[in-house]
Structure formats: structure tokens, C-alpha cells
Amino acid sequence: MRKVLFLFFSLFCCTCLWAQKKVKAAGIGNGITYGAEIANREKESYPVCLQVSDLYTDNMVLQRDTPLKIHGKANAGEPVSVSVAHQKITVRADDNGCWSVQLMPLQAGGPYTLSISTGKQTLSYKNVLIGEVWLCSGQSNMEFMLKQAATAQTDVSEANDDKLRLFDMKARWRTDAVAWDASVLDSLNHLQYYANTEWVECSPKTVADFSAVAYYFGKMLHDSLQVPVGLICNAIGGSPTEAWVGRKALEYEFPAIMRDWLKNDFVQKWVHGRAALNIKLTTDKLQRHPYEPCYLFESGIVPLDRYPIKGVIWYQGESNAHNYEAHEKLFRLLVGSWRENWNDPDLPFYYVQLSSIDRPSWPWFRDSQRRLMDAIPHTGMAVSSDYGDSLDVHPKNKRPIGERLAHWALNRTYDKKQVVPSGPLFRSVDFREDVAYVSFDYADGLHTADGRPIREFEIAETEGVYYPAKAEVVGNQVKVYSDRVKHPCHVRYAWRPFTRANLVNSQSLPASTFRSR
Numbered sequence: 021m022r023k024v025l026f027l028f029f030s031l032f033c034c035t036c037l038w039a040q041k042k043v044k045a046a047g048i049g050n051g052i053t054y055g056a057e058i059a060n061r062e063k064e065s066y067p068v069c070l071q072v073s074d075l076y077t078d079n080m081v082l083q084r085d086t087p088l089k090i091h092g093k094a095n096a097g098e099p100v101s102v103s104v105a106h107q108k109i110t111v112r113a114d115d116n117g118c119w120s121v122q123l124m125p126l127q128a129g130g131p132y133t134l135s136i137s138t139g140k141q142t143l144s145y146k147n148v149l150i151g152e153v154w155l156c157s158g159q160s161n162m163e164f165m166l167k168q169a170a171t172a173q174t175d176v177s178e179a180n181d182d183k184l185r186l187f188d189m190k191a192r193w194r195t196d197a198v199a200w201d202a203s204v205l206d207s208l209n210h211l212q213y214y215a216n217t218e219w220v221e222c223s224p225k226t227v228a229d230f231s232a233v234a235y236y237f238g239k240m241l242h243d244s245l246q247v248p249v250g251l252i253c254n255a256i257g258g259s260p261t262e263a264w265v266g267r268k269a270l271e272y273e274f275p276a277i278m279r280d281w282l283k284n285d286f287v288q289k290w291v292h293g294r295a296a297l298n299i300k301l302t303t304d305k306l307q308r309h310p311y312e313p314c315y316l317f318e319s320g321i322v323p324l325d326r327y328p329i330k331g332v333i334w335y336q337g338e339s340n341a342h343n344y345e346a347h348e349k350l351f352r353l354l355v356g357s358w359r360e361n362w363n364d365p366d367l368p369f370y371y372v373q374l375s376s377i378d379r380p381s382w383p384w385f386r387d388s389q390r391r392l393m394d395a396i397p398h399t400g401m402a403v404s405s406d407y408g409d410s411l412d413v414h415p416k417n418k419r420p421i422g423e424r425l426a427h428w429a430l431n432r433t434y435d436k437k438q439v440v441p442s443g444p445l446f447r448s449v450d451f452r453e454d455v456a457y458v459s460f461d462y463a464d465g466l467h468t469a470d471g472r473p474i475r476e477f478e479i480a481e482t483e484g485v486y487y488p489a490k491a492e493v494v495g496n497q498v499k500v501y502s503d504r505v506k507h508p509c510h511v512r513y514a515w516r517p518f519t520r521a522n523l524v525n526s527q528s529l530p531a532s533t534f535r536s537r
Contacts, residue, residue: 073325077218081250083328091120128247151248156234158336160257184222189254236422266357331368344388376408400428443529465526476521
């Protein structure tokens with residue numbers, strides 16, 4: 021009797037899902053899988069019960085060299101067969117209709133057809149490649165489109181690469197300075213924020229609106245590794261770090277940021293000001309917004325359904341730069357909650373240090389980002405301050421930034437030790453009477469980017485009272501001194517919101533802002 025009830029319940033759920041498919045609202049993770057060829061449709065009224073993540077579409081890339089877990093829903097007790105690249109596994113859906121298979125690791129290659137079948141229904145995905153899959157996330161500088169980049173005129177027209185695949189998750193409503201209507205507000209409360217999308221091959225037509233940083237990163241990986249590369253981008257302009265952190269992490273580790281978040285001092289004033297305007301017309305006291313703590317994790321990470329990825333690249337921080345200490349805690353929680361979500365404690369996470377702009381808090385924030393590399397394992401930071409704009413928070417030269425992220429991935433994730441991952445990173449300082457000798461990691465071939473004397477070193481005897489200093493390369497160190505400081509105890513570099521600092525290494529990669537302690 022119990023089994024009969026379960027079967028009846030499963031059939032009822034599937035009938036509801038079939039009805040939902042007819043009126044499905046746009047948004048990833050909000051309904052039945054689309055983009056697949058559904059066979060065995062003799063009866064149009066038969067409820068479509070077989071489903072997997074919306075990331076499964078034609079042209080997708082599956083992660084190579086790792087056991088591949090594919091899971092979904094079907095009728096309770098129904099057999100489900102999954103086949104791809106000479107592998108076929110059959111399992112039976114449990115009493116709740118859940119099923120899962122684990123494929124043996126696949127080598128890079130393709131194209132293949134991935135088939136998922138119950139006997140009554142088949143989902144068939146074509147032109148599937150096996151390669152490297154990376155998630156590209158953050159706020160507007162990751163969202164910044166290739167067609168907007170400084171070198172777009174050349175790069176877009178040359179972007180024909182059928183081995184580079186793009187899954188572009190765009191917001192259905194941008195957080196512009198407008199008040200959203202009731203239908204938008206209702207959709208937000210149902211986490212229906214992202215528009216439908218599907219995997220596409222990289223071409224001038226498909227890449228123009230895709231993330232510039234992500235494209236340059238993926239292109240360098242593909243050129244270097246000579247395997248297919250898949251890029252998933254879900255970046256949202258203006259989004260603060262807390263919106264991307266899992267609820268459990270915030271509730272246990274940082275509950276204060278969740279309380280009355282539209283007036284909370286931990287949340288940047290611009291963030292809750294824009295959110296308040298967007299939801300101005302709501303009558304719901306619990307109205308949700310993309311900038312709300314946890315919202316983008318719930319609407320943009322959870323629906324990815326743990327799709328196997330190799331790692332993450334991240335460009336965000338502008339909306340948290342007012343409080344670097346809060347960000348330090350939030351960023352740890354973000355990385356931790358994503359690693360927990362993918363059940364991978366070593367998931368690579370490479371991020372961009374904020375660039376240069378005339379905002380007072382940014383040197384402190386950049387230095388905080390530098391120190392986070394030591395606090396969080398399997399991370400790396402791409403310096404971008406040399407390509408900043410004093411007036412524009414969206415610098416247009418994105419190619420070097422994407423490629424610097426790729427340097428980290430090639431060196432650390434793919435063990436290409438010949439690739440230098442970073443410019444000079446502060447390691448230590450040795451104070452000898454009236455001189456400071458500064459040591460760096462990745463310091464081979466120290467010189468200046470413009471051939472002029474080293475700029476923007478400062479030293480101090482008392483913290484907070486710094487004086488401009490002369491600096492010169494001595495071996496793999498920098499000697500720093502000033503006639504005004506007889507017994508230096510502190511040194512810092514590029515400590516300006518908009519910096520023209522010019523120290524680089526043999527690969528012309530720039531040194532990071534730093535302050536000794």
C-alpha cells in the first residue's frame with residue numbers, strides 16, 4: 021500500500037511539472053530541462069517527468085578527468101540509463117523520484133551525445149565536449165562585456181572557436197535606478213532572477229555580450245592546454261559579497277549582516293540605497309532583492325546543481341570596499357560555502373584585486389585582498405591596479421586581467437611551473453639602521469614598467485607618519501630609504517587610491533599594493 025501511495029504521489033507531481041512546463045517562467049532552475057531533444061512523444065499529454073539541471077543542453081562541456089556525477093528526477097521506481105562516450109549506467113529512481121549515476125572519468129575530447137533515458141522518455145544532448153569547466157562570477161567588472169573592452173574591435177571579430185563554450189547567465193532585470201513593478205517583485209521572491217540560457221559555441225555573435233575577463237581567461241586556458249574549455253558566467257553588476265554567501269554560513273558566522281539589511285552599516289550605503297529604490301513599490305515586508313544577503317547564492321549558485329567544475333574566477337569587491345574588515349570575513353565565508361556546495365574543500369578560487377580609482381578606502385582594501393591569499397588555501401590574486409581609471413570603476417582593458425587569472429590557474433591548478441603566476445608579492449622586510457630591504461615572491465628580474473625610477477615606496481618610523489622614499493633594485497630585493505626617516509620601522513608601496521606605481525618582474529607583471537606590519 022505504501023509503495024502504491026508513493027507511485028500515485030510521483031505521478032501527481034509529474035503531472036504538475038508537465039503543466040508547469042506549459043507556463044514556465046524564465047529563469048534557470050525554475051522548471052523542466054529545456055534545449056534537449058525529447059524522444060518518444062507518441063502521447064502529447066504524457067507528463068514529462070525525467071529532468072536534470074538546466075545546465076544540461078546541447079554544446080555543453082563536461083569536466084574531464086574526474087568522476088562525473090549526473091543526477092535528476094524521474095518517476096519513483098523508474099529505471100534511468102545514462103550513456104556517453106562508450107559508458108552506460110542504469111539505476112532506478114528512489115521512492116522520491118531521485119536518481120544519481122557516477123560516470124568514470126572521461127578524457128578531453130568529443131563531440132559526444134549524452135543520452136538520459138527512462139524507456140518512455142529520452143533526453144538527448146548533442147555536440148558535448150569533455151574538457152575544463154570554470155565558473156566566472158562577481159559583479160560588474162566580471163559582467164563587463166567583450167564588446168565594451170578596449171580591444172573589442174579586433175578581439176570580437178577573431179573569436180571563432182568551437183572548442184570554447186559559453187553558458188551566459190544574465191539577469192532578467194538589471195539593478196538600474198528604477199522602481200520595479202509588482203510582477204518583477206513577485207518573480208524575485210520566487211528566485212526567478214536569471215533568464216533562460218544554453219551552452220553555445222564561441223563565435224563573434226555569441227561572445228560579444230559575454231564577460232570580457234572570462235573570455236580572455238578561457239581563451240588563454242584553451243590555447244595553453246589544447247583541450248575544450250567551458251565557461252559559466254553568472255556575474256551581477258553591483259552585487260555585494262554577502263549576496264553570494266550561503267545562508268547557513270551567514271547565520272552561523274555573520275548573523276549581524278542579515279538583520280535589517282536595508283539599513284545595516286555592514287552593507288554599503290550605495291547597495292541598500294539602490295535596493296530600496298528597486299523595491300520601493302513592494303507591499304511585502306519580506307520582499308527579496310538580488311543584493312540581499314544569500315540571494316544570489318540561492319538563485320545563482322544552488323540552481324547550478326553542483327554541475328562539476330574545475331574552479332572559480334572572481335572579480336568583485338567594489339560594493340564592499342567601504343569595510344575591508346567585514347569583507348575579509350565575508351570572503352572567507354563565500355569561498356567556504358561554495359567549496360561546501362561543490363563538496364570540494366580544495367576548489368581553486370582565483371580573484372582580481374581591485375584596480376585604481378580615486379576612492380580613499382581602496383589601498384586598504386587591495387592590501388586586505390593580498391593578505392587573504394595567505395589566509396585561504398588554494399587561492400590566487402591577479403593585480404589590476406596598473407590598468408585602473410581614476411574616474412571610472414570599470415576600466416576597459418580587460419585582456420591583461422583575464423590572462424593574469426589564467427596565469428594563476430596554469431601554474432597552480434595545471435602545474436605549469438614555467439608560467440609565473442603573479443607579479444612581485446611582498447614577503448618580508450629587513451630594517452638595517454636607516455634602510456629597508458624588501459623581499460618579494462616572484463621577484464626574478466625586478467625592474468620598472470616604464471624604465472624610470474621606482475615610484476610610490478614610502479617608509480615610516482612611526483605607523484601612520486610616512487614619507488616618500490627612494491627605492492632601487494638590489495638583486496631580488498628593493499632597497500628603500502629616505503633622508504627624513506633615520507630609523508625606519510614600516511614600509512608601504514602603491515598606497516594611493518589611484519596609483520602609478522611601476523615595479524614589475526621579468527614577466528612584466530606588476531607588484532601589489534602592500535603595507536608591512
